[in-house]
Amino acid sequence: MLLAAGLGALGWTALHRPHPVKIREAAAAPATPLALPLEPKDWRGEIDYRALDARIQAMMADPSMQGLAIAVVENGRLSFVHGYGLTSPDDGEKVGADTIFRWASLSKTVASTLSARLARDGAFSLDDPLGKFGTSLRLPGDAQNALTVAQLLSQRTGLPRNAYDGWLEGGRDPRTIRQSLAAVAPQCPPATCHTYQNVAYDTIREVVETATHRPYADEARQRLFLPLGMTSATIGADGLRGASHWARPSHVGRALPLADAYYRIPAAAGVNSNIVDLARWMQAQMGQAPAVLPAEVLAEIQRPRVDTGRPYGNSPLGRSLDHPGYGLGMRSFGYKGHRLVGHSGAVDGYRSTMMFDPATKTGVVMLWNSDGSLPFKLQAEVFDLYYHLPFTDWLQMKGDPGPALAP
Secondary structure, three states: OHHHHHHHHHOOOOOOOOOHHHHHHHOOOOOOOOOOOOOHHHOOOOOOHHHHHHHHHHHHOOOOOOEEEEEEEEOOEEEEEEEEEEOOOOOOOEOOOOOEEEOHHHHHHHHHHHHHHHHHOOOOOOOOEHHHHOOOOOOHHHHHHOOEHHHHHOOOOOOOOOOOHHHHHOOOOHHHHHHHHHHOOOOOOOOOOOOOOOOOOOHHHHHHHHHHOOOHHHHHHHHHHOOOOOOOOEEOHHHHHOOOOEOOOEEOOEEOOOOOHHHHOHHHHOEEEOHHHHHHHHHHHOOOOOOOOOHHHHHHHHOOOEEOOOOOOOOHHHHHEEEEEEOOOOEEEEEOOEEEEEEEEEEOOEEEEEEEEOOOOEEEEEEEOOOOOHHHHHHHHHHHHHOOOOOOOOOOOOOOOOOOOOO
16 A cells, blocks of 8 residues: 555554545555654764754754744655754643644645646646646736746746735635736746745646646645655644644744634645654655655655745845745755755745755755744755764844745
8 A cells, every 4th residue: 555655665653543445445564663763862873863853952042933843854764854943932831743733835845846746647747838727816918828837937037036926815715816826927938937935836726726626735635645644744733733742833933823824825835744744745845755756756846947046035144045936836055065955935924944954865844833934044054064064153143134035
């Protein structure tokens, strides 16, 4: 079964007790049990994890931070998992490996991966024009009729960056917003430049549902989450609120209400999970679960198709990343002679990031429940440790607000 193949490739046992149906599936080919590397005695690899742990503890003392979960995969193997801080400023519990966070825009990697998998299975082609699916998206000059699925997923609608996100946050219906985009002055002709979107990107949900005749969340769960053993992964606000242990949103030590605007565009920002399942997702993107995500699917997703600006702006980290590009819901860039791939996310009170080196199958994932930007910088310190490069103080915590990111 796919579940057994996915778990066997990843070589992990699940954090939570599986549903009885999943027990029967897993029994066909049980995964090799490996303990999660939660304690210092279990941390292993090229990286000095005690040094990394000390850096994270220093970072967590910054007022911008609340709670954080991190996992590192080295050479395809889960090597480090740890939680820091609390799930809420108001009597929160300690963040652990089973704490659920929002992925925010990291969810776009699920939408693009699902689309590439469906295309491989013949449900549609990535070269199909959106006009074939009767979506709610309207672009100037009816350009949506010719824009392809791949061009949508690589953020080449031609619309201004983050078009009408404010309308979404103000409570307007996403379908109505998409229909209104026809009146927006384009930034460039469609398919010719990268302009990051959220509301427009969620059009892929309509494509998936039209092609499969099933809800988007069900397709993601059945084709990706369950086969990969991602038992904590859900789509939608109820999946977060219904979890036994979930991190509440915060800002500089103050609790925030849970905002649901971006949950209404689930293909762009609707996924939740714990850090272990996000690490599983990264391992699958590294090619560790070929029965679920074959190499040709990963190549479609991760191949850069359009140049972008620096994802971290003109910050020291931003300047260190060269040749930034965007594939299908996936960023890529060079770092000190290495190619890195990933995505990040931000919504009110939550941040997320995934960055990995596909050649060495090494990378880091982090989820945190605040607006702090320091963990984005910490990624570079993780790779410096793995590549055995001289120490650079990327955190620079004193008085440095860090880069701002779109959701």
